[in-house]
Amino acid sequence: MVSLDQLKEEVKKALSSGKVKYFIGYENIGSGWQVRPAFIRQPEDVDRLVWTPACFHNLVRFLHDEKRRRAREKNPDIRPVGLVVKGCDSRSINVLLQEKYIERNDVYIIGVSCELTGVINITKLNQHLNGLKPQKVLFGSKGTFKVIVDDREIEIEAPDILADRCLECPANFPVIADVILGEEIKRNPGNRYQSISAYEKMALDERWSFWQQQFSRCLRCYACRSVCPMCYCDECVADSIAYAVTAETTADEKAQKTRWVERNPELSENIFYHLVRAIHLAGRCVDCGECERVCPVEIPLRLLNKKMEKEAKELFGYEVGFDPAQPPLIACFRDNDPQDFIR
Amino acid sequence: MKRTGVFVCHCGINIAGTVDVKKVAAELAKHPGVVHAEDYVYMCSDPGQNLIIQAIKEKKLDSVVVACCSPTLHETTFRNATKKAGLNPYRCEIANIREQCSWVHREKSKATQKAISITRGVVEKVRRNESLEDVSVPVTKRALVIGGGIAGIQASLDIADAGYEVILVEKSPSIGGHMSQLSETFPTLDCSQCILTPKMVEVSKHPRIKLMTYSEVQEVSGYVGNFKVKILKKPTYVDPDKCTLCDECTKVCPIVVPNEFDMGLTGRRAIYIPFPQAIPASYTIDEKACPGMFDTAIACGKCADVCKPGAINFDMKPEIVEVDVGAIVVATGYDLYDKSMMAEYGYGQYPDVLDGLQFERLLSASGPTGGRILRPSDKKEPKEVVFIQCVGSRDPELHWPYCSKICCMYTAKHAMLYKHHVHDGQAYVFYIDIRSGGKNYEEFVHRAVEEDGVLYLRGKVSRVFEDNGKLIVWGVDTLTGKQIEIAADMVVLAMAIRPSKGMDELAKKLKIALDKDGFLAEAHPKLRPVESMTSGIFLAGAAQAPKDIPEAVGQASGAAAKAMAILSRDRLFHSPTVARVIRNLCTGCGMCVSVCPFEAISLKEGKAEVNEILCEGCGTCSASCLRNAIQVKNLTPHHIQEMIKACLGG
Numbered sequence: 001m002v003s004l005d006q007l008k009e010e011v012k013k014a015l016s017s018g019k020v021k022y023f024i025g026y027e028n029i030g031s032g033w034q035v036r037p038a039f040i041r042q043p044e045d046v047d048r049l050v051w052t053p054a055c056f057h058n059l060v061r062f063l064h065d066e067k068r069r070r071a072r073e074k075n076p077d078i079r080p081v082g083l084v085v086k087g088c089d090s091r092s093i094n095v096l097l098q099e100k101y102i103e104r105n106d107v108y109i110i111g112v113s114c115e116l117t118g119v120i121n122i123t124k125l126n127q128h129l130n131g132l133k134p135q136k137v138l139f140g141s142k143g144t145f146k147v148i149v150d151d152r153e154i155e156i157e158a159p160d161i162l163a164d165r166c167l168e169c170p171a172n173f174p175v176i177a178d179v180i181l182g183e184e185i186k187r188n189p190g191n192r193y194q195s196i197s198a199y200e201k202m203a204l205d206e207r208w209s210f211w212q213q214q215f216s217r218c219l220r221c222y223a224c225r226s227v228c229p230m231c232y233c234d235e236c237v238a239d240s241i242a243y244a245v246t247a248e249t250t251a252d253e254k255a256q257k258t259r260w261v262e263r264n265p266e267l268s269e270n271i272f273y274h275l276v277r278a279i280h281l282a283g284r285c286v287d288c289g290e291c292e293r294v295c296p297v298e299i300p301l302r303l304l305n306k307k308m309e310k311e312a313k314e315l316f317g318y319e320v321g322f323d324p325a326q327p328p329l330i331a332c333f334r335d336n337d338p339q340d341f342i343r
Numbered sequence: 344m345k346r347t348g349v350f351v352c353h354c355g356i357n358i359a360g361t362v363d364v365k366k367v368a369a370e371l372a373k374h375p376g377v378v379h380a381e382d383y384v385y386m387c388s389d390p391g392q393n394l395i396i397q398a399i400k401e402k403k404l405d406s407v408v409v410a411c412c413s414p415t416l417h418e419t420t421f422r423n424a425t426k427k428a429g430l431n432p433y434r435c436e437i438a439n440i441r442e443q444c445s446w447v448h449r450e451k452s453k454a455t456q457k458a459i460s461i462t463r464g465v466v467e468k469v470r471r472n473e474s475l476e477d478v479s480v481p482v483t484k485r486a487l488v489i490g491g492g493i494a495g496i497q498a499s500l501d502i503a504d505a506g507y508e509v510i511l512v513e514k515s516p517s518i519g520g521h522m523s524q525l526s527e528t529f530p531t532l533d534c535s536q537c538i539l540t541p542k543m544v545e546v547s548k549h550p551r552i553k554l555m556t557y558s559e560v561q562e563v564s565g566y567v568g569n570f571k572v573k574i575l576k577k578p579t580y581v582d583p584d585k586c587t588l589c590d591e592c593t594k595v596c597p598i599v600v601p602n603e604f605d606m607g608l609t610g611r612r613a614i615y616i617p618f619p620q621a622i623p624a625s626y627t628i629d630e631k632a633c634p635g636m637f638d639t640a641i642a643c644g645k646c647a648d649v650c651k652p653g654a655i656n657f658d659m660k661p662e663i664v665e666v667d668v669g670a671i672v673v674a675t676g677y678d679l680y681d682k683s684m685m686a687e688y689g690y691g692q693y694p695d696v697l698d699g700l701q702f703e704r705l706l707s708a709s710g711p712t713g714g715r716i717l718r719p720s721d722k723k724e725p726k727e728v729v730f731i732q733c734v735g736s737r738d739p740e741l742h743w744p745y746c747s748k749i750c751c752m753y754t755a756k757h758a759m760l761y762k763h764h765v766h767d768g769q770a771y772v773f774y775i776d777i778r779s780g781g782k783n784y785e786e787f788v789h790r791a792v793e794e795d796g797v798l799y800l801r802g803k804v805s806r807v808f809e810d811n812g813k814l815i816v817w818g819v820d821t822l823t824g825k826q827i828e829i830a831a832d833m834v835v836l837a838m839a840i841r842p843s844k845g846m847d848e849l850a851k852k853l854k855i856a857l858d859k860d861g862f863l864a865e866a867h868p869k870l871r872p873v874e875s876m877t878s879g880i881f882l883a884g885a886a887q888a889p890k891d892i893p894e895a896v897g898q899a900s901g902a903a904a905k906a907m908a909i910l911s912r913d914r915l916f917h918s919p920t921v922a923r924v925i926r927n928l929c930t931g932c933g934m935c936v937s938v939c940p941f942e943a944i945s946l947k948e949g950k951a952e953v954n955e956i957l958c959e960g961c962g963t964c965s966a967s968c969l970r971n972a973i974q975v976k977n978l979t980p981h982h983i984q985e986m987i988k989a990c991l992g993g
Contacts, residue, residue: 099932100949233970235928280969330967331937335851 001139002112002182007084008046010110010179014082016043020108023082024062026055033136037062040082051084051112053137053145056119056163058288059083060092060229063102067232080108087114087171091286091321092229094176098321098328099284101232111174113182116143117158118166125161129154165289165302168192175322193310199303211304215270217297220263224291224301225277230284237261237280238273274304282308283329286321315341345376345470348404349462350395352386352411354441359384361445363455367410370459374466378402387417392424399428406430406469410438410462431474433919433977438465464986471985472977475919478955482568483669484910487512489560489849492520493892494884494899495674496542501903502672503551507910510666511546512574513556514845515603517621518543520676524604526706526714528892529756530787536620536709543622556623561663563852564942566957567879568669568915578659580633581614583625585654588616592626592646592655600632606701608719609711614646614655618709628655670879670906673853673863674899675846677885680735680839684742688734688836689807694720695814696807696834699753706760716764718833725768725832728761729816730754731804732774735839743839745860748889750837751778755791757835762795770797771829773804773818781891800827807834840889854940855880863887873901881905920976921958922965924951928972935964935973944973 007025014020027038027048035054040046063081070076085093090111096102117139125134125147132149140146140155147154159167166172170192173184191197202210225231225238238261261272285305292302312318315338318329349371353359364382372380379402383391386409398404407430409421414437422432440458448454484507488499491513499511511518523543525535546552555574562573596612604617613632616625634643647655679698682690690696695718697705708714718725732750735742751774758770777799779785791797804818813830820827842861850857855875856864863882866874873881881902884895909915922935922944931949943957944964951964951973964973971980 099930099934100946101930101932233928233930235970237969237971327937328932328934331934333938 001115002051004049004051006181007051007110007112008049010181011040011049011082012043012046014108014110015040015046019079020082021077021079023084024059025049025082025084025110026051026057033134049084053117053120053139054122055084055086056290056293058086058089058092058227058229058290060085060089060096061227061290063093063096063107063229064232066106067102068234078106080106082108082110084110084112085174085177086112086119087173087175088165088169088286088288089229090174090176091171092288094321094324095230095284095286096232097176097324098326104324109174109177109179111177111180113174113180113184114166114169114172115139115182115185116172116187117145118162118169118172120145120161121163124163128156128161163289163293164195165287168194168287168306170319171322176324193306196303196306196310199307211271211274212267214299215274216267218265218270218274218299219297220265220270220273221296223294223296227290227294228281229286229288229290230281231277237276238263274299274301278304278308281305283312283318283320285309345406346378346402346404347374347376347406347408347466347470348379348395348398348402349374349377349381349466350386350391350398350407350409350411351380351382351440351458351462352391352409353382353384354386354412354445355384358411358441358445358458361448361451361454362440362458363451364458366455367440367458367462371408371410371462371466374463376470377466379404386411387420392420395421395424396428399425399430404430405434406466406472407435408438408462408465408469409435410440410458410465412441413437413439413443433475434469434472436465436469436472438462460990460992464990467985467989468977468982471979471982475976477916478919478921480566480568480915480917480956482909482912482915483570483667484508485510485666485668486670486672486906486910487560487570487572487666487668488672488674490520490674490676490843490884490886491515491518491546491554491556492674492676492884492895493522493539493542494676494886494895495520495672496539496546497896497899498672498674498883498903498906499546499552500542500549501900502906502910503549505903505907505910507551507907509549509552510574510668511552511554512558512560513554514559515617516557516579516625516627517617517623518546518554518556519618519620519622521700522892523618523620524606524700524707525703526708526710527756527760529752530781530783532756532760534708536707540620543620547622554623555664557627558664560849560852563671563854565667566917566941566959567877568909569956570668570671570879572666572668572671574664574666576662576664578630578661579625580628580630580655580657580659581626582654582656583623585652586625587652587654588624588626589651590616591649591651595645595649597643597645598632598634600629605704605711606698608701608704626654670881670909671853672881672883672899672902672906673849673855673875673886674883674895674902675843675849675886677840677889678843680742680841682836682838685734685836685838687806688731688804688834689809689814690836693807693809693814693834694718695725695832696836698836698838699750699757702757702835703753706757706764714764716761723832724765726765727769727829727831728758728771728833728835729804729807729814729829729831730758730770730772730835730837731816732772732837733803733839734836736837737775743841743860745889746778747837747840748778749840749891751776752781752784752787752891754835754837755779755788755797758797759791759795762797770795771816771831772797772799773802773816774799775801775803781893802827840885842886846886853877853880873898873905879909917956918960919955920960920978921955922953922960922962922973922975924953925972925974926950928970930970930972932969934967934969938963938967 011023023040025038026035134147136148138146145156351364351368368380368382379398418437422435425435426432438461444458486502486509488495488511499509503509522539528535558576561575565571592614593612596614598613599610601607602609602611614628704710736747779788800820802819802821806817816829818827855877858864863886865872883899883902929950936944941957943954962975
């Protein structure tokens with residue numbers, strides 16, 4: 001079991017020694033059981049920290065803000081930022097390291113093991129409780145969750161309410177960290193691509209109409225992009241404001257510049273946006289599942305990214321985010337790479 | 344204020360036959376910003392170019408589109424014309440309406456529409472083009488020749504005679520290549536070594552040729568005019584300056600391995616000289632064979648004991664030599680197709696089934712039998728010899744589809760020479776066709792048939808097997824339709840010609856392409872037959888395609904001339920359409936650095952930086968960048984987007 005006291009102790013130690021600039025963990029929202037990211041700046045604030053099955057956020061995303069802040073400030077504080085990461089989150093740190101977006105000493109990592117469980121899916125929890133309101137959601141004994149409802153304790157088997165991504169997770173233990181809490185327990189994720197097996201059985205035209213239907217609902221709120229630990233470009237192609245502006249670009253050229261994607265939620269623009277994002281995440285997405293979780297219209301974005309993950313694995317034997325020294329997928333070329341899918 | 348001129352070429356009927364060129368010009372004249380549009384029968388002709396020059400001057404054009412053939416053909420022509428008219432040449436672009444339109448379509452109305460779309464796209468591109476200046480690079484006035492066969496020797500001599508330094512690299516211990524193994528050469532039957540060795544000596548004595556035998560190219564970087572090459576000099580363990588060629592060492596060496604020079608028909612010692620006229624004249628210890636070389640050395644050292652001048656040095660180490668060269672000639676030659684692929688002909692199973700080079704060695708005065716034709720099995724003179732042509736060649740189902748070209752001629756020579764040695768013998772040749780195109784070649788084959796009574800049988804051999812001391816050849820004569828069985832004493836296989844072993848590795852190091860059969864690919868099959876696709880790297884000899892000696896020598900001189908054209912210049916100019924980094928978009932992820940095939944990009948202070956001299960403008964970086972932070976000049980995503988828009992009629 002991950003000890004919350006130990007977590008607090010580690011954070012306190014890091015903050016009071018001045019080793020880290022500030023710490024990002026999780027705290028409860030008000031007196032409820034739900035959780036939000038917590039920015040801990042003072043050692044005495046560590047008591048705000050929690051570690052519960054509702055800590056689904058991938059905090060790595062906040063490193064983008066820190067990087068931009070540093071670029072903005074004249075004399076930035078370059079001490080590392082402390083982060084609490086799960087196995088999946090830690091893989092996204094590895095990808096950022098691969099892409100030289102951050103350096104190892106930009107971040108102080110407290111890794112927490114998901115052991116035999118993971119984080120929950122709120123919809124599944126609500127369905128399971130059938131209208132009852134939980135007061136607390138906690139980790140139970142081996143492989144269960146403990147939910148307090150009406151001052152009663154209910155024990156729920158993890159697979160019943162686990163987030164989909166956790167059911168297919170190949171990394172329940174942090175792959176990179178300065179301190180690790182909890183035990184490394186081997187867990188067999190079963191079929192890592194379970195969630196796409198139904199999709200893969202669809203014919204091409206069925207898939208096309210499936211995605212058309214899904215993307216037609218997109219509001220282009222860009223929540224998926226905002227929450228993604230990999231979407232760190234200062235200028236996203238989806239915004240394309242200055243993409244071809246150079247010293248030599250004339251005012252005339254700027255004036256007639258059009259965008260790759262217009263930000264109006266039309267089907268063709270939506271498809272373009274999502275497909276560009278999927279391609280840009282190929283070989284980079286660690287399946288933290290945050291995009292799908294935050295989508296207000298519940299577009300199954302994990303399906304798209306998971307499919308790309310599987311392609312990269314099957315075609316090129318590429319696993320994302322286990323090794324910070326591994327080159328990015330697009331930069332790996334071997335003469336014997338398969339080519340028969342090029343038509 | 345855009346003032347674009349559009350010039351549509353008829354190319355005789357090449358374009359005008361399928362595309363309504365008048366309509367293309369008329370439609371483009373209506374395109375916004377196009378102030379001049381006309382068509383002409385041959386734009387590339389002088390009057391055609393003058394039309395462009397005139398229009399630029401009179402209509403004050405700021406950009407030019409020529410709708411014609413592929414830019415690989417006339418882009419330079421029209422850019423030069425543009426330059427002549429006082430406009431920056433990079434303000435001129437080609438719209439390819441021939442290869443990509445008229446030649447591939449039949450329906451005139453649709454082809455015309457497509458030609459209009461293509462041209463519109465290029466109009467939108469060219470008006471966004473920057474005026475660029477060529478990148479200038481200094482030239483290292485030295486050439487590297489890889490391969491010391493006749494082609495490499497000829498190229499080296501030609502370049503060195505023109506006054507430039509040459510480094511000739513050969514992987515085996517001596518230069519000379521396969522030509523040094525041959526007995527006599529068709530169609531004149533002059534002795535191969537007699538005509539080759541003077542050239543070998545010339546190489547060794549030439550003041551401007553640095554000969555590096557027993558060496559291999561390990562790494563090549565750089566670009567035309569400025570290649571950096573790392574050459575691995577393997578240790579021979581014998582100091583050639585001290586060696587007096589007394590040959591005492593081979594008498595005491597206890598190890599015998601197959602002799603490559605005799606194609607395995609004889610053995611050689613672990614310390615050996617490849618052949619008496621070897622250049623450099625020195626011995627080499629084969630480290631794979633010598634027991635003194637293994638870690639668990641049986642302390643042999645017998646050669647060192649008897650070497651009076653003390654030339655043997657077991658402590659010699661591999662050495663990496665780095666050289667700078669301006670041009671490279673690749674002349675790595677050929678090997679015969681792996682005979683183990685030919686089980687039906689019993690090669691390897693029966694000692695008297697030979698390949699062409701082995702038969703050459705039997706014919707050669709310096710060969711294992713002193714020039715007498717004797718069966719390897721029992722040293723008896725064969726009275727019936729069957730020659731089989733196209734073994735592995737012209738066989739797309741099982742082996743190689745191409746014709747190995749030289750086998751018809753050397754088989755005729757073999758059969759003829761056999762008859763000269765064994766007057767009462769009979770030579771049979773199984774052939775598919777006789778290909779004897781070449782000066783005096785046809786006459787030579789006729790001589791074999793008419794004067795020497797060689798029996799030519801048109802057909803293939805299905806099987807060779809041994810029966811009662813004879814090699815039974817089962818074949819068919821397709822002219823008479825009869826099955827043929829010959830009880831032969833010897834069978835000679837004209838094996839397919841393959842690129843020499845290890846050439847694919849070398850091609851990767853040089854970043855030059857191979858064709859579908861594994862030979863080096865030339866830049867253009869007709870017009871650039873001695874150039875590779877990489878500028879500054881030229882091809883010579885059988886590495887490019889099967890060739891006989893005169894062709895290999897001719898191509899070598901051609902490659903040398905091409906190399907000299909580079910070496911004779913002080914500076915080279917390089918296209919300025921190279922990649923550029925947009926620093927504020929670059930996150931320094933280094934993806935472009937790792938995908939660049941020319942090693943032209945590096946990371947400086949967390950941002951990518953392009954070496955314009957190394958960059959070939961291929962755009963791989965641009966395609967890999969998730970942020971559009973690296974773009975090829977005059978072909979940015981913006982250019983492409985506008986071209987697509989114009990093509991789609993937007």
